[in-house]
Each structure stands twice: as C-alpha cells, then as structure tokens.
Amino acid sequence: VNNQNSRKNGNAKKGNGKVLVVYYSQTGTTEGVAKIIARETNADLVKLEVKNEYTSDDLNWTDKNSRVNREHDNPNSRNVELKNAVIPDFSSYDTVFIGYPIWWREASWVLDDFVKKNDFTGKTVIPFGTSMSTGDGTSGNRLKKLTKTGNWVDGQRFSSSYNESEVVDWVKSLKY
Numbered sequence: 093v094n095n096q097n098s099r100k101n102g103n104a105k106k107g108n109g110k111v112l113v114v115y116y117s118q119t120g121t122t123e124g125v126a127k128i129i130a131r132e133t134n135a136d137l138v139k140l141e142v143k144n145e146y147t148s149d150d151l152n153w154t155d156k157n158s159r160v161n162r163e164h165d166n167p168n169s170r171n172v173e174l175k176n177a178v179i180p181d182f183s184s185y186d187t188v189f190i191g192y193p194i195w196w197r198e199a200s201w202v203l204d205d206f207v208k209k210n211d212f213t214g215k216t217v218i219p220f221g222t223s224m225s226t227g228d229g230t231s232g233n234r235l236k237k238l239t240k241t242g243n244w245v246d247g248q249r250f251s252s253s254y255n256e257s258e259v260v261d262w263v264k265s266l267k268y
C-alpha cells in the first residue's frame with residue numbers, strides 16, 4: 093500500500109489513514125501517553141492550551157474554594173476557553189485520539205471547547221485518560237455526548253504510573 097501514513101502496527105486502514113492525537117495535560121502524564129500513541133500510529137500531535145491557564149492553587153481539589161472545585165460544583169461556570177480549540181485541517185483526519193486527565197472520574201472539562209468546535213462526522217474517535225486510581229474507559233462518554241457525531245469507540249484509562257508497553261499493546265489491539 094502506497095500510503096505515507098501506513099501504520100507500523102498493521103491495523104486495517106480506512107480512508108487516507110491520517111491519525112491525530114489531541115490532548116490536554118496539566119502535569120505531563122497524559123502527554124507521555126499521547127506521545128507514545130502518536131509514535132505508534134504515525135500521528136500528528138496537538139497539545140491543547142488553556143487561555144486562562146490553571147495555577148497549582150486552582151487545581152488543588154482539597155481546597156473547597158479552588159477554581160477546579162468551583163467549576164466542578166457548578167458546570168455552568170466552566171467555560172474553559174482554549175487557545176487552539178479549532179484544529180487546522182481537522183477534516184483531513186480519519187482517526188482522532190483524544191487524551192485528558194481524569195477529574196472526578198470523568199474526562200477533564202478542559203476538553204469541552206475542543207469537542208464542541210470541531211466536526212467529528214465520519215471519524216473514528218478514541219478517548220483515553222490518565223488518573224491516579226479511579227475512572228475507567230467510560231470517562232470519555234461525557235465528551236461523546238457533546239459532539240453527537242463521530243464513531244466513538246470504547247476508551248481506555250491508564251494509571252499515572254503506566255508502563256509504556258501497556259500503551260503500545262492497547263494501540264496494537266485497536267481496530268480502526
């Protein structure tokens with residue numbers, strides 16, 4: 093197959109086979125997983141950046157009045173705007189991996205701006221999250237509900253202390 097994006101892992105190709113890995117990461121864990129996935133799938137990699145970035149105080153979930161706690165308690169107050177929510181040439185990708193830290197067992201709402209502003213029609217969408225201990229493959233369902241388009245497959249959750257080989261094995265197991 094004459095395809096510049098042909099996969100190292102031999103997955104069946106659909107369309108042009110272009111893959112995008114897009115992620116948000118506060119402390120680098122999700123970023124590490126995203127980079128492994130991108131390497132294994134020859135994907136383009138995009139890091140989402142928050143306009144009004146969270147400080148470490150903002151992220152302190154043990155403080156009832158911290159920004160994340162206020163946003164968690166009141167979903168109407170979230171509205172986290174990204175600097176780069178609209179991905180250039182998004183329509184050209186067949187497969188999109190979406191990565192996030194798990195906050196309160198769900199995908200961080202930092203991803204909401206990205207999923208609302210891009211059209212996933214016709215794409216395979218594969219969510220993945222990282223967390224210390226809780227949350228699972230269903231953590232992306234809330235994001236799926238925000239889009240109404242795209243063929244979302246079951247997601248995966250990795251521990252903050254993941255092994256590289258777990259990520260590689262998961263990517264190899266995917267049919268997309």
Ligand SMILES: Cc1cc2nc3c(=O)[nH]c(=O)nc-3n(C[C@H](O)[C@H](O)[C@H](O)COP(=O)(O)O)c2cc1C
Pocket residue numbers: 116117118119120121122123151153160192193194195196197198222223224225226227251252
């Ligand atoms: C606001 C907030 C909420 C979190 N909620 C959870 C949680 O519900 N369960 C869990 O195991 N870890 C939770 N964590 C830990 C993160 O999911 C974990 O550290 C993640 O790997 C961070 O990814 P990152 O380095 O890409 O930002 C939370 C962290 C923050 C900052």
